[in-house]
Amino acid sequence: MRPRFPSRGKPRRTALAVAFAAVLALTGLGGLTQQAVAANDPLISQSRPVTASSIESANFPAGAVVDGDPTTRWASNWTDPSWIQIDLGGAATISKVELDWEAAYASGYQLQTSPDATTWTPIYSTTTGTGGNQVLNVTGSGRYIRMNGTTRATQYGYSLFEFKVYGQVTLPTTGYVLANPQVTGVTPSTYSPPPAYFHEFQANCSATRNLPDDPIVFPGQPGASHSHTFLGNTTTDANSTLASLQAGGTSCLAPGDRSGYWMPTMLDGTTAVNPVGPQVIYYKTGVLDYTSVRPFPPGLRFVVGSPRATATQFATDPGYVAGWECGNSYHNSDLPTDCPGGGQVDIRYQAPSCWNGLYLDTPDHKSHMAYPVNGVCPADHPVAVPMIEFKMAFPVNTADMSQLHLSSGRGFSFHYDFFNAWDAPTLAAMVNHCIVGGLQCDARGYDQNQPGKGAALNAQYLLP
Numbered sequence: 001m002r003p004r005f006p007s008r009g010k011p012r013r014t015a016l017a018v019a020f021a022a023v024l025a026l027t028g029l030g031g032l033t034q035q036a037v038a039a040n041d042p043l044i045s046q047s048r049p050v051t052a053s054s055i056e057s058a059n060f061p062a063g064a065v066v067d068g069d070p071t072t073r074w075a076s077n078w079t080d081p082s083w084i085q086i087d088l089g090g091a092a093t094i095s096k097v098e099l100d101w102e103a104a105y106a107s108g109y110q111l112q113t114s115p116d117a118t119t120w121t122p123i124y125s126t127t128t129g130t131g132g133n134q135v136l137n138v139t140g141s142g143r144y145i146r147m148n149g150t151t152r153a154t155q156y157g158y159s160l161f162e163f164k165v166y167g168q169v170t171l172p173t174t175g176y177v178l179a180n181p182q183v184t185g186v187t188p189s190t191y192s193p194p195p196a197y198f199h200e201f202q203a204n205c206s207a208t209r210n211l212p213d214d215p216i217v218f219p220g221q222p223g224a225s226h227s228h229t230f231l232g233n234t235t236t237d238a239n240s241t242l243a244s245l246q247a248g249g250t251s252c253l254a255p256g257d258r259s260g261y262w263m264p265t266m267l268d269g270t271t272a273v274n275p276v277g278p279q280v281i282y283y284k285t286g287v288l289d290y291t292s293v294r295p296f297p298p299g300l301r302f303v304v305g306s307p308r309a310t311a312t313q314f315a316t317d318p319g320y321v322a323g324w325e326c327g328n329s330y331h332n333s334d335l336p337t338d339c340p341g342g343g344q345v346d347i348r349y350q351a352p353s354c355w356n357g358l359y360l361d362t363p364d365h366k367s368h369m370a371y372p373v374n375g376v377c378p379a380d381h382p383v384a385v386p387m388i389e390f391k392m393a394f395p396v397n398t399a400d401m402s403q404l405h406l407s408s409g410r411g412f413s414f415h416y417d418f419f420n421a422w423d424a425p426t427l428a429a430m431v432n433h434c435i436v437g438g439l440q441c442d443a444r445g446y447d448q449n450q451p452g453k454g455a456a457l458n459a460q461y462l463l464p
Helices: 015-027 032-040 062-066 242-246 311-316 424-435
Strands: 050-052 082-101 106-114 121-126 133-152 159-170 200-205 207-211 228-232 260-264 266-268 271-273 279-284 301-305 320-326 329-332 344-350 359-361 387-395 404-406 415-419
Touching: 050 062, 050 311, 062 082, 062 159, 082 106, 121 133, 133 159, 200 228, 200 424, 260 387, 279 424, 301 344, 301 359, 311 320
Parallel strands: none
Antiparallel strands: 050 082, 082 133, 082 159, 106 121, 106 133, 200 279, 207 228, 228 260, 260 415, 266 271, 266 404, 279 387, 301 415, 320 329, 320 344, 344 387
């Protein structure tokens, strides 16, 4: 791995340049109208989903360019061309782009926009880029914007600290579910509480059935999805709502957890391979201040990962833990083809744990949630909620794993959905006792290493 280059300073404007700019302004030259618009337009790229053609390593993820932290960065492989793109969430009119390059910059690149991440239109192009901090007044539109690097200025790849986009976004008018009440006025916590090695509890839930339904992505459309394996609530289907889930049964040990959990079905050829017995769904802290974590609001729902992810995107997603595991085979982006020393295939994947406090769902089923940055929630997603981690175990025939795949495609298409339907007092008791209390709890909120702390639930997994 190459050493990190020092950050370049932002270029300074000389007195002559300032004076010349003033003359241009007085004479109406130099794109004054565009500059005025750009100066007033808001930042629309912060915390948006980002993908890249490659990353140099997991230390330099694509999402670093929109995290607001000038010390983190994305770095590509050492190849031409390479690109990084941002999903702005809706039809956007773009007036300004700021690129803060690390020393490994692009001498030749284009800024391109697209309505669908397939057809691209250049809005800026150069073959004489100088790196540093570049502020570009541009005119363009589209939901997606990308920097497409064509010529590297160094022997290394392309590396950006920040990729800031300014303009106006027209968000979709459907797909938003308002929280009631909305949570406002929250400042992300930077408090450092007393050390606690664990701050978690388990929701142990069994698989119930497989259906080609997805009540988050395809609500009210039975059969519209690839097959999903459902855990937890026993009634989850395409028509599920918060009310129907709250009235349903559950396969979780705690009767108060009627949430819906689902993931793409594992298949061996055409035969479904379901996890056997209660699976581990962790509820943890995703932030350093575990005392700031609060329960999910009823009806919160989101999707973790993407069925359209590439192997690189899967392995560099913030939710990635260790990839697919089987026996002594670890960190696989795709399903392993053999299983030395083991008899089941495992996957662990973590969900974002910062909520914007405004919506229970958004059109992309992700934008209302965000991952912490350096252990702190971003300012636009300030509410710390439990970090869900799926830990699924699938029994496999280790003699022949060649036909294993997911209903959504290759192993790197793994993703999962969560629809919160916990009994609110039960969830609050578990969160406060186990996460905020800094314990390692089982499904009834009992830490066997600290028995004197008691349990949140009784032997029947109910509130006492």
